[in-house]
Amino acid sequence: MAAERRAAPARMSLLDPLKDAVVAAAIALALALPLVGFETVDTGSPGTRVATRFGWVAIGVGAVFLGRLALSLARRSGLWRRRAAPRPQARTTTAQTHAIRLAGPLLVLFAAALPFLPFSSRYLVDLATTVLIYIMLGWGLNVVVGLAGLLDLGYVAFYAVGAYSFALVARWFGLTFWEALPVSGLLAASFGLILGFPVLRLRGDYLAIVTLGFGEMVRIILTNWSQVTGGPNGINGIPRPSFLGMPFLPRAPEGAVTFSQFFGIPFSPTQRIVFLYFVILALALITNLFTLRLRRLPIGRAWEALREDEIACRALGIDPTKVKLSAFAIGAMLGGFAGAFFATRQGFISPESFTFQESATILAIVVLGGMGSQMGVVLAAVVLVTLPEFGRAFAEFRMLLFGAAMVAIMVWRPRGLLAQRAPSLRLARPAAEAT
Amino acid sequence: MDYFLQQVINGVTLGAVYGLIAIGYTMVYGIIGMINFAHGEIYMIGAFVALLTYFVLGVVGVSYVPLALLLVLLSAMGFTAVYGWTVERLAYRPLRGSFRLAPLISAIGMSIFLQNYVQLLQGARVKTLPPIIDGGFRLTESGGFVVQVSYLQLIIMALTLALMAGFSVMIAATPLGRAQRACEQDMTMAALLGIDVDRTISLTFVLGAALAAVAGVMVTLYYGVIDFFIGFLAGIKAFTAAVLGGIGSLPGAMLGGLLIGLIEAMWSGYFSAEYKDVAVFAILVIVLIFRPSGLLGRPEVEKV
Numbered sequence: 001m002a003a004e005r006r007a008a009p010a011r012m013s014l015l016d017p018l019k020d021a022v023v024a025a026a027i028a029l030a031l032a033l034p035l036v037g038f039e040t041v042d043t044g045s046p047g048t049r050v051a052t053r054f055g056w057v058a059i060g061v062g063a064v065f066l067g068r069l070a071l072s073l074a075r076r077s078g079l080w081r082r083r084a085a086p087r088p089q090a091r092t093t094t095a096q097t098h099a100i101r102l103a104g105p106l107l108v109l110f111a112a113a114l115p116f117l118p119f120s121s122r123y124l125v126d127l128a129t130t131v132l133i134y135i136m137l138g139w140g141l142n143v144v145v146g147l148a149g150l151l152d153l154g155y156v157a158f159y160a161v162g163a164y165s166f167a168l169v170a171r172w173f174g175l176t177f178w179e180a181l182p183v184s185g186l187l188a189a190s191f192g193l194i195l196g197f198p199v200l201r202l203r204g205d206y207l208a209i210v211t212l213g214f215g216e217m218v219r220i221i222l223t224n225w226s227q228v229t230g231g232p233n234g235i236n237g238i239p240r241p242s243f244l245g246m247p248f249l250p251r252a253p254e255g256a257v258t259f260s261q262f263f264g265i266p267f268s269p270t271q272r273i274v275f276l277y278f279v280i281l282a283l284a285l286i287t288n289l290f291t292l293r294l295r296r297l298p299i300g301r302a303w304e305a306l307r308e309d310e311i312a313c314r315a316l317g318i319d320p321t322k323v324k325l326s327a328f329a330i331g332a333m334l335g336g337f338a339g340a341f342f343a344t345r346q347g348f349i350s351p352e353s354f355t356f357q358e359s360a361t362i363l364a365i366v367v368l369g370g371m372g373s374q375m376g377v378v379l380a381a382v383v384l385v386t387l388p389e390f391g392r393a394f395a396e397f398r399m400l401l402f403g404a405a406m407v408a409i410m411v412w413r414p415r416g417l418l419a420q421r422a423p424s425l426r427l428a429r430p431a432a433e434a435t
Numbered sequence: 436m437d438y439f440l441q442q443v444i445n446g447v448t449l450g451a452v453y454g455l456i457a458i459g460y461t462m463v464y465g466i467i468g469m470i471n472f473a474h475g476e477i478y479m480i481g482a483f484v485a486l487l488t489y490f491v492l493g494v495v496g497v498s499y500v501p502l503a504l505l506l507v508l509l510s511a512m513g514f515t516a517v518y519g520w521t522v523e524r525l526a527y528r529p530l531r532g533s534f535r536l537a538p539l540i541s542a543i544g545m546s547i548f549l550q551n552y553v554q555l556l557q558g559a560r561v562k563t564l565p566p567i568i569d570g571g572f573r574l575t576e577s578g579g580f581v582v583q584v585s586y587l588q589l590i591i592m593a594l595t596l597a598l599m600a601g602f603s604v605m606i607a608a609t610p611l612g613r614a615q616r617a618c619e620q621d622m623t624m625a626a627l628l629g630i631d632v633d634r635t636i637s638l639t640f641v642l643g644a645a646l647a648a649v650a651g652v653m654v655t656l657y658y659g660v661i662d663f664f665i666g667f668l669a670g671i672k673a674f675t676a677a678v679l680g681g682i683g684s685l686p687g688a689m690l691g692g693l694l695i696g697l698i699e700a701m702w703s704g705y706f707s708a709e710y711k712d713v714a715v716f717a718i719l720v721i722v723l724i725f726r727p728s729g730l731l732g733r734p735e736v737e738k739v
Contacts, residue, residue: 030517034484034510035556038491042560050490151536153543198724205470205539206723209674213716216671224709356667360547367540400551406544410537411529 017072025065032057104375111281115274122270125277129345131385132280133338138365138377139287140334145363146372147291147300148327149307150200151208154215155362157195158332160222160354162188162339167235167349168228177241177344181337188336189329196328200321215359222351234350238343240272241279248272276345283341287334288374294330303327357399364402368409437575441582442704443697448588448657450696451595455650456673457680457688458602459643465619465683466639467531472542473522475670476549477644481515481651482661483553486562489655500567504656511648519644520637522549528633546666554663564659591653598649599689602642606685611638619683668712672699675719681732690730 037057041049111132115125137159144152166184169175175183199210222229229235240248246259248271259271294300302323306313310320343349365384369376384402388395456478463471488510489503497503526545530538571585606612614635617625626632654669655661676695680687695715703711722729 027517027521030514031521034487034514035480035553038487039557040487040490040562050487050494145536149536151539199720202723202727206678206727208472208539209470209671210720210723213671213675213719216668217713217716220710220713360543363540363543364547367544396555397551399547400555403544403546403548403551407526407541407548410533410541410544411526414530414533414537 017069017076020072021065021069024068025061028061028064029057032060036060107378108285115277122273125270125273127386127389129273129277129280131381132277132284133342133345134362134365134381134385135378136280136284136287136338136341137335137362138369138381139284139291139374140331140338141362141366142372142374142377143291143294143303143334144327144331145366146370147295147307148303148324150324150327151205152211152328152331153208153356153359153363154211154213154218155331155335156354156356156359157211157215157218158188158192158335159339159342159358160218160351161191161332162336163343163349163353164222164229164235164339165336166340166343167238170239171235171237177239177340181340184340185333185336188339189333191336192329192332193325196325196332200324200328212356212359215354215356219351219354222354230350232351234348234352236348238347238349240347241276241344243275248275276341280341280345283337287337292374299323299326360399361402364406367406368402437577437580437582438704440574441580442700444582444584444588445704446697446700447693448591448696449700450676450693451591452650452653452657452692453669453673453676453695454689454692455595455598455646455653456669457676457692458599458685459647460674460677461680461682461685461688462615462639462643464677466615466622466636467527467538469527469538470542470674471527471640471643472539472670473526473545473549474643474647475666475668475673476546476553477515477519477522477666478647478651478669478673479661479663479666480518480549480553481511481644481648482655482665483557483562483651483663484514484648485511485652485655486564486661489564489567504567508649508652511652512645515648515651516641516645518549519640519647523637523640528636546670550663550666557663559663561660561662564655564661566659567656587657591657594649594653598646602646603685611635615639671719672712672715675715675722678719678729679722681729683733684729684731687729687731 037052037054039051039053041051111128114120114128137155140158141152141155144150144155162184165187166177166180169180169183170177195211195214199207202210223232225231242248243259246262248259248269258267259275295304302313302318303326305316306318306320306323313323314320342353346353361384365377365380368384369378369380384398387401388398456474459474459477460471463469463474485507488507492503492506497506522545526541527538530541568585568587568590571583571588574582574584576582606615614625614630615638617628617630618632618635622632625635650669651661654665672695673692676691677688678691679694680689680691695718698718699711699715702714706714
């Protein structure tokens with residue numbers, strides 16, 4: 001009976017897939033004709049010329065037609081069947097979990113050894129530093145989005161607050177990197193509290209828009225408040241970090257010993273880059289341990305519970321505002337640390353580094369990696385940051401691919417590539433009861 | 436006083452544009468309860484289609500201005516509506532019944548995608564359009580300061596009024612409007628009563644996109660400058676308008692758009708143009724904190 005029903009569509013005429021493909025091609029034509037088919041070309045003098053690209057349109061429409069036709073034929077013949085129901089909880093298998101658990105320490109070992117490996121270069125260490133900044137930002141945002149389930153579209157605001165407060169504190173009070181780092185983290189966290197307090201009572205999607213607004217507000221204020229922030233020109237001359245008070249300089253300033261002098265090795269600018277790499281590696285690892293511990297504390301469990309069901313949480317006596325606020329503040333603090341490191345590494349910051357594009361990139365890292373998964377963030381950050389290095393084409397199409405990938409992930413694997421949605425803690429169940 | 440009057444005229448024009456975009460947000464939110472984050476990008480696409488159509492018409496040889504404008508408007512509405520339909524079909528429909536944040540994240544992905552899609556296809560540089568409709572009425576003149584309404588501003592206001600009136604009639608008295616209101620109240624029940632819910636939602640996106648395209652045409656004509664990034668800010672502002680008016684409420688979206696336009700014009704007229712966007716965001720936050728249901732909206736009750 002069931003087999004008969006399944007076989008029935010196959011007996012129908014081949015005309016249906018064809019019709020379906022024609023419709024799809026017509027829609028593709030309507031989509032492509034104006035934006036792909038024509039392009040305005042500035043001729044310099046007053047007057048714009050229009051260039052046509054009908055070849056591209058034809059290729060696109062043809063591809064949609066053939067793709068759609070192949071898809072429906074394949075579906076018909078049973079080669080490719082649509083899944084009966086979307087699986088909302090794509091759980092990782094135990095084997096995968098073990099693999100991930102093993103991969104962690106190995107990756108840390110590899111990361112620690114990276115600057116000393118034979119193929120390593122200054123460029124590679126520099127790139128790895130950038131990757132680590134994004135990993136740290138991803139882990140910070142993961143606390144907010146992945147654990148507490150609050151969609152923050154203005155995460156870059158905290159990154160910016162961390163960077164600017166570091167730069168300003170270092171300049172006005174003459175603090176060194178290590179003294180200013182906690183200050184910028186604290187400032188970012190209190191900024192998170194101030195922002196979070198009024199808006200965290202809102203529903204999830206309102207929160208997203210409001211945080212987006214905050215991110216833009218911070219950027220606009222940084223651009224326009226020139227007396228303090230230097231306006232669009234930004235701040236330069238931000239102090240570099242030192243190794244136990246020993247700067248990385250070719251010649252020692254008065255009353256100080258440089259790093260290379262102390263260890264009796266010749267000076268090389270690579271030393272500072274390797275040192276910065278280790279600083280961010282340490283910061284990122286601390287972030288990771290910190291969040292992993294937090295997940296097992298009552299507050300972390302409350303985050304996860306709140307993500308799953310806010311009303312049930314309220315019934316159980318959890319104060320949603322407090323719990324959300326703590327996630328927001330901790331996420332902001334981690335972003336602030338990353339911002340401070342960014343400032344000291346670049347030595348120069350301007351509002352241009354803190355656009356919505358940056359928030360979107362960090363969010364893409366968290367979403368693509370799988371919300372709540374620490375290892376997923378690492379993978380996604382490595383892919384997203386190194387992609388542009390493979391060539392100009394990759395750099396150009398990077399954000400286009402991110403956007404499409406975010407949609408695709410939500411449609412096919414809503415829990416991310418490395419899904420880890422399962423609660424961090426479970427009640428131990430008697431063996432008989434577990435089925 | 437004259438200066439004030441001029442700012443009111445500018446503000447109402449701006450508000451008409453925001454109101455048209457806000458309707459798209461409010462309708463979609465009313466029916467499926469999600470913020471269509473990519474709606475700003477749909478508006479941007481409308482503006483680009485309008486610009487391209489205008490230049491293509493110039494090449495073809497349509498030089499009679501009213502006819503050209505009509506064709507630009509129709510082409511922008513038509514092509515942009517297809518984009519609205521496709522976005523819903525690809526990025527939102529498969530996610531119905533998924534977890535809470537999924538449609539929103541998908542919408543953000545779509546928004547990033549569309550921005551970069553247009554940037555790659557049409558270039559990152561600003562596109563300019565020569566002014567097509569010149570002139571206007573001088574209302575008053577005193578001390579060298581002229582208060583004037585340009586013909587274009589009048590056209591924008593009249594077109595917006597006509598569209599909104601037509602739209603209200605459509606929601607109130609046509610089968611589609613009834614289906615929309617039914618889906619808004621209870622989607623399952625509406626489906627049981629024979630309403631094609633998927634089709635109704637699709638049509639809602641199509642209509643919202645068409646209105647956003649009209650806003651895109653207006654902005655292209657009014658400012659004469661567009662780029663691939665205009666959808667971002669306009670989207671947030673129109674969303675603010677929808678929230679201010681009460682999200683889910685159609686008259687609220689129009690009122691909210693008008694107010695946001697006026698506030699923005701006054702702020703840049705009397706305070707500083709640099710911080711006008713900050714003012715709009717601040718309104719969004721204040722409204723959400725003190726009156727989340729907006730001016731004309733119904734309070735939302737979360738049920739288990």
